[in-house]
Amino acid sequence: MHVKISDLRLIVERFLKEQEDNWLGDEEEVISFTPDLKDKIEKAFKSTKNTIIDELKKSDTARQSISDVSVNSAINIINNTYLHISSVADQKLKGIKAAAYHSSFGDEKGDNRDIIHFDKIPEIIDLPSVIREKYNKDPKNNPIIVMFELYLHNLSYEKIEELLLHEVGHIKNSAIKALSNDSNFNVNEVKKALRKDLRNGSRNQIYEYILRHDGRIENNKNTQELVYRLALYYSGLYEDPPDNLGVEELSVRLTALKREPDALEDFKSGKRKYSYFAKVYNTDIADIMLFIDENSPPSIETINKIVMTNTKKAKSVTA
């Protein structure tokens, strides 16, 4: 039987942990060995890639107008994604837990977020130079996910998995978007799934409305930052041309909702609170629930249309 070094490390650590429990008893938990953070991230990365690939394979490609060739190429790109666990601590990256770097249609906004996406990988990230060069030459086929250790130490395995599902989701979307060469990818599908009452609002008005009129989310310093960021995404959806980052961020959150159709049923039965959806499901789902129309919530079929491309524009995947 083959045992990989990382597995071995985990086994050894489990053994040590058991020994230590025997030596120290229960009260000394504080200094106990916990499985290595890196192992936790790597394990979550593997399972996340499998989840996203399974979803892609199961997706109704005909109805979503994605060619099977695009799906296979996207799977290759997902499998080719390089995971970098960074120990960098820099003011410029303050609060960022994870980031995905991939081909894009040129958006470079990214202030004040805990999860952001750069087209260019900042020089301060301690990425091996070979990997950086590979990415710079061909970002479409060599995407990178960076996980910042500094902010991950206290997260459960489940939370790390959620972060990675979000980031690998971006890799999947950007791959399909690049393969189909369609910068309007998902725009109409996302618009159809979300509320329209705020579409003419400015970013500030959207922010104020959600925070002060809707009553779905508590108003405090943390939620203010969050709602401000989400209002940016939503207003970006209605810009002309639509803002790539906004469409993309709303798409991955709708994909999260796609995975938990019960959350939509909860909303339809009257549940509205951000805190409820964050607790029972996850924060991606809670985020998107702020943008679901109370009077005519979308059907799950409408949400399932997210990740739709126009095959007429599809280019050869080897191009």
Ligand SMILES: [Zn+2]
């Ligand atoms: Zn994101």
